[in-house]
Amino acid sequence: MPAGAIDLHTHSSVSDGTESPTELVEAAASAGLGAIALTDHDSTAGWSEAEAAASATGLLVVPGMELSTNFGPASVHMLAYLFDPSDAAIVRETARIRDGRLHRAERIVERIAKDYALTWDDVLAQSVDGGTIGRPHIADALVARGHISDRSAAFESILHWRSGYYEKYYAPSPLAGVEMIVAAGGAPVLAHPGTRGREWVIDELNMGLLKDAGLFGLEIHHRDNTPSGRDRLFELAAMFDLQVTGSSDYHGEGKPNRLAENTTEPAVLERLLAAGHGAVPFGG
Numbered sequence: 201m202p203a204g205a206i207d208l209h210t211h212s213s214v215s216d217g218t219e220s221p222t223e224l225v226e227a228a229a230s231a232g233l234g235a236i237a238l239t240d241h242d243s244t245a246g247w248s249e250a251e252a253a254a255s256a257t258g259l260l261v262v263p264g265m266e267l268s269t270n271f272g273p274a275s276v277h278m279l280a281y282l283f284d285p286s287d288a289a290i291v292r293e294t295a296r297i298r299d300g301r302l303h304r305a306e307r308i309v310e311r312i313a314k315d316y317a318l319t320w321d322d323v324l325a326q327s328v329d330g331g332t333i334g335r336p337h338i339a340d341a342l343v344a345r346g347h348i349s350d351r352s353a354a355f356e357s358i359l360h361w362r363s364g365y366y367e368k369y370y371a372p373s374p375l376a377g378v379e380m381i382v383a384a385g386g387a388p389v390l391a392h393p394g395t396r397g398r399e400w401v402i403d404e405l406n407m408g409l410l411k412d413a414g415l416f417g418l419e420i421h422h423r424d425n426t427p428s429g430r431d432r433l434f435e436l437a438a439m440f441d442l443q444v445t446g447s448s449d450y451h452g453e454g455k456p457n458r459l460a461e462n463t464t465e466p467a468v469l470e471r472l473l474a475a476g477h478g479a480v481p482f483g484g
């Protein structure tokens with residue numbers, strides 16, 4: 201196991217982080233971390249660049265993704281580690297999610313453009329080619345136009361789900377997500393499942409179903425989980441024998457979250473590396 205801190209949830213510019221996979225790996229290595237996971241939203245497009253960057257450092261990079269799922273009206277994020285990135289179901293489903301995100305973002309921008317000077321090209325200018333588009337790129341375009349000060353302010357106003365501009369996007373159910381990740385040799389972990397208003401979205405019955413399908417763990421140590429949400433998640437982890445992870449959800453300059461502000465125990469990483477067999481970790 202690596203000696204430095206273990207941070208299993210980070211984003212690059214392949215989705216809504218602000219650093220390239222290379223810059224992200226270099227930032228983690230120079231900060232003295234032992235391991236990170238690259239978990240861009242609904243995409244593995246950063247894996248090969250991260251692999252090349254990891255081999256030049258001592259950092260262990262666990263290939264991963266943050267899969268979007270929908271549970272009724274709620275958006276539920278699911279971390280997926282060490283799955284086969286060429287698995288046909290994963291390739292098909294993530295392409296469908298990214299396409300849905302793209303058209304949904306275009307419609308959000310159309311609505312915003314009725315009230316603010318903003319074009320689709322402004323948004324494209326904030327994202328990389330073929331990357332996963334989300335509200336953070338619309339936020340960056342609003343900042344570039346001078347309509348708002350930063351991403352956080354945009355999410356509290358124009359991009360809020362109650363703003364009138366918002367809409368959801370297609371995503372599979374959490375159970376379908378777990379099944380798909382496990383079938384591709386991966387290990388699924390529910391991302392920040394105890395955030396405000398979301399603590400009770402996945403009830404005991406459904407947590408049991410996810411566990412039966414192969415859920416590996418719960419990301420309990422995350423800044424967005426509330427104290428009561430964490431208490432409840434620890435109970436569920438004990439009840440269903442789920443692993444406990446912690447991570448930063450680093451987005452570069454896109455969020456205040458700093459690398460390794462929350463971390464995962466080495467023993468849990470060891471179990472994760474044993475559980476995920478659809479891909480091999482990079483560097484280390």
Ligand code: AMP
Pocket residue numbers: 216241333334335336351352353355356451454455
């Ligand atoms: P979307 O996937 O398009 O619905 O946008 C949600 C994404 O925006 C999440 O992945 C978060 O990382 C990011 N996000 C949510 N709230 C904020 C915030 N207050 N500041 C910056 N980024 C945020």
Ligand code: FE
Pocket residue numbers: 211216241451
């Ligand atoms: Fe994000």
Ligand code: FE
Pocket residue numbers: 266277391392
């Ligand atoms: Fe998330």
Ligand code: ZN
Pocket residue numbers: 209211266449
């Ligand atoms: Zn994330």
